[in-house]
Amino acid sequence: MRVLISVNAAWNIWNFRRPLIDALIADGHAVTVLAPKDDTVPKLEALGCSVRHLEMNVKGLNPLQDSNLLMRLRKHFRDLQPDVILSFTIKNNIFGAIAAKSVGIPFVPNVTGLGTAFLSGGMLETVAVTLYKMAFRKLPIVFFQNADDRDLFVERGLVTAPQARLLPGSGIDLDHFAAAAYPQKEGVPxxxxxxxxxxxxxxxxxxxxxxxxxxxxxxxxxxxxxxxxxxxxxxxxxxxxxxxxxxxxxxxxxxxxxxxxxxxxxxxxxxxxxxxxxxxxxxxxxxxxxxxxxxxxxxxxxxxxxxxxxxxxxxxxxxxxxxxxxxxxxxxxxxxxxxxxxxxxxxxxxYGHSIVVDAYRTVLRELAPSRKQVVA
Missing domain, CATH: 3.40.50.2000 (Glycogen Phosphorylase B;)
Incomplete structure (x- = not known):
């Protein structure tokens, strides 16, 4: 499959999703990262995936800028024509979901956190909740990284219980982050x-x-x-x-x-x-x-x-x-x-990363036959 991964910074993929990238490429998928470019791009390309620059402002909610982001995402999706889009981070999840539905591409967001806007109260929270409801409605799968966020989204009607799946964060490479001997220094830790x-x-x-x-x-x-x-x-x-x-x-x-x-x-x-x-x-x-x-x-x-x-x-x-x-x-x-x-x-x-990798492999198997024709 042609797998597109959307995120608000290329370093996010390098630091947190590398085992997923490695597994997808090993399984024979063609992987493209759509994100603002930074100095991790050569490292990502060395893994075997391609990287396309996404122009976006990662700060705040600005209706004019975010409507432009929605249009840019839709254009990238139409140009690349992936079989599935895997998304991380708030703006990429919300506006990516809306853009993907408009061109008939299966879209799987991962709610890695709710952000200041969702938790701020008042009008800003109302806008954020409305956008989530619009974006996540009828998506096949929405991943959450903790049960509290999942339950909150279900209770507020932003997703249904069958849509929501739970992951242990991004997973952890237990060999890379190996147990270290406890310091034996005297005195205060x-x-x-x-x-x-x-x-x-x-x-x-x-x-x-x-x-x-x-x-x-x-x-x-x-x-x-x-x-x-x-x-x-x-x-x-x-x-x-x-x-x-x-x-x-x-x-x-x-x-x-x-x-x-x-x-x-x-x-x-x-x-x-x-x-x-x-x-x-x-x-x-x-x-x-x-x-x-x-x-x-x-x-x-x-x-x-x-x-x-x-x-x-x-x-x-x-x-x-x-x-x-x-x-x-x-x-x-x-x-x-x-x-x-x-x-x-x-x-x-x-929290082993194999749990996360296996969950995404399952999703790709489930979504493989559901690809619709992209709107020209």
Whole structure:
């Protein structure tokens, strides 16, 4: 089959969907990635897929820009004439679904997260809900990365129960993110947060918690790894991060090609996000046998078994996060290491990338005979 994958950044495919690409190509499918191009394009082409540039603004909801995106997607779909489109990320899912239905191409979105607009309340949320309802109506399959998001969409009538299928995020390469020996350093553990520096990821709460914990445990270390100045309305700028460093509350690690050495050096990985689809950083850290602290919100609570593989805290509360960090500090080293091992076992049972690959292979078999003639 001719498989088109639509997403809002080529690096998203390289970082999170590479096992899927490898499997599709190994199965004999011709794979094209439709996304804004970046420096990962040569790597994707080396895997054996082609890449076509998609012009789009990934920020916010702008009716004029998004109507242009809809027209561009429709033109790409007509030009490429794929047998099926697999889609990720919010705008590609919504406007791609509408465009694909207009030209009779089977379209399978993956709801990797709901986004600020869906959760904002007021008119913006109304617009987002209306668009989802219009886009997902009568699609054959809609993938979700956690049960909370799936149930919410079903309850609000955005999809039907038979449409909705559940995946363990993007899956994790358990060999690449292998279990690492637990650090045996004496003293206070190092906490690590890996995320884009966005308010919605809970960065401000992480800093608040660091101040509280360090006031009682001065040797505590709180590291932050991730990009500043992201193309997002809730981005935190680099100057703010420098202020935190000068204050001595945060150690900023910048960005890295490979997060594994940073995760291996940490004793606990933290993500106080406001909501997630399937939090990749927590999944990677658990696969490497690191205990977790995360907010008790959709996505995060699916990855963390509270009291067994880590701790959950209240959302948007630096105080609650600080309490969870101190509960972790109160554990003896052998119990911290046991939490990490339990997390690794959970990833082996529930989050291996073969589960995701098999789900998409099933979808392609189901959709193979349903291809309609593309409108000329």
């Amino acid at each position: 190092v906490f690590l947060m890996v995320a884009r520096l966005l308010r919605d990821k809970g960065v401000l709460e992480y800093v608040d918690a660091a101040r509280l914990v360090k006031s009682r445990h001065p040797a505590a270390r709180f590291q932050l790894l991730g990009a500043t100045d992201a193309e997002n309305r809730t981005a935190i700028d680099g100057e703010t991060v420098q202020d935190w460093e000068r204050e001595g509350v945060i150690e900023y690690l910048g960005t890295v090609e490979d997060v594994r050495p940073s995760v291996e050096a940490a004793q606990c990985v933290v993500l106080p996000s406001y909501r997630e689809g399937a939090p990749r950083t927590l999944i990677e850290a658990a696969a490497m046998a690191r205990p977790l602290i995360a907010t008790n919100v959709p996505g995060c609570r699916a990855v963390v078994d509270a009291g067994r593989t880590g701790f959950l805290c209240e959302v948007q509360s630096g105080e609650s996060l600080a309490s969870a960090c101190e509960a972790f500090l109160a554990l003896p080293p052998e119990e911290r290491a046991a939490m990490g091992r339990a997390g690794r076992s959970k990833m082996e049972r529930e």
